[in-house]
Amino acid sequence: MQHSQQNRSETKIARPIAEANQDNAANTVRPILLDNQVLLPLIACLIGVVTVxxxxxxxxxxxxxxxxxFVMGIVVSPLSRLLRKLRLNRALAALATMLLVLAGLAALIFALEPYITFAIQRGPAIWAEFRDALNGFTQMLKGLGDISKDIAASVTGAGAGEVEAEPEVEVPSFTDALFYAPQVLAQIMVFSGTLYFFLLARGDVYAWIGASMPVLTRDDLDRAERKVARYFLTITAINGAFGTIVGMVMMVLGMPSPVFWGLMAFLLNFIxxxxxxxxxxxxxxxxxxxFDGPFTVxxxxxxMAMNATEGQFVTPALVGQRMSVSPLLxxxxxxxxxxxxxxxxGIIAIPLMIWTITITEAALGQSISAGFPGREAQSLKKARAG
Structure with missing residues (x-):
């Protein structure tokens, strides 16, 4: 009897110990399983992104x-919607929008073509003038005759005082290089066809994505499109005004080809x-x-002063803090x-980034750009409900 009672007591004591050991084992294994459940999808996602x-x-x-x-289609989508409101069907609205985009790009290329051709043909002479000006500026700063002579000898060779005649080389114009390059023509055809069919079937594509992905709706895609289009059109207006002012200022300063500098200020301000x-x-x-002397700079x-003013005051005032993104990003x-x-x-980087951030925020229901998770969740829910 005593042996049976002792066995029962040992059994009662052993059961909690065994259960505790099982719980400890489960607790030690569970983090490993959780880590694997998190780590494996991350590795698969990383491999997929790298592969893409x-x-x-x-x-x-x-x-x-x-x-x-795709990016251009998102940017010019307001123009396509405007043509639809003017009683044009989808095919004609998409075709008219595509032709207007191609006409604008062609006008920009032909406006820059004389200056690019001139720069190609005058490149050696411009480089020689720049080299002489840079040598004189270096000599003025250093003031060391021996070092200046060594630099002049290494740059100009034995005949430092003689200007070598540049050989006349027939350089093809920018227009010839553009229209005779099959690769460029093929890319233009791919761009034109993709732009037309995207504008034509944009609504159907958004509806299909919204029906296929439970975390997104067609309204989310339309909202991202409007945000990118509004941003890009605002920046285009700002850059157009900025380029015009730069061209006028360069004309006042006496710079040659002020129209060229205005166009370059307009284009490079997108990057x-x-x-x-x-x-x-x-x-x-x-x-x-x-120029000569201090006026060269x-x-x-x-x-630089004009660009700093535009970047610090004009763009934030017109674009708004609502569309601000981390400068590091x-x-x-x-x-x-x-x-x-x-x-x-460089041209598509910013619109593509804004579209990706907007879509990701809509899928997650919170802000990922401003650094305050959850702040955008209520506004997104209200927008979806409305």
């Missing part, structure tokens, strides 16, 4: 005009941060070639797409 970008890079001659057409730096460097080089300094996105696809990547 590898494909985009290897097939960039196809995907760059396609994605550029935030890096575009103004490139134009300031170009104005500095042109100032060294055109005046065009670049005036442009803007810079990283811009540099990545410039490295990835060159100038085309």
């Amino acid at each position: 970008f590898i494909i985009l890079y290897l097939a960039r001659f196809f995907f760059s005009p396609v994605i550029s057409a 935030v941060y890096l575009g103004p730096i490139l134009l300031a460097a170009a104005l500095l080089v042109a100032g060294l070639v055109v 005046v065009p670049a300094l005036v442009y 803007v810079f990283l996105s811009l540099t990545f797409w410039l490295w990835f696809w060159g100038p085309i990547g």
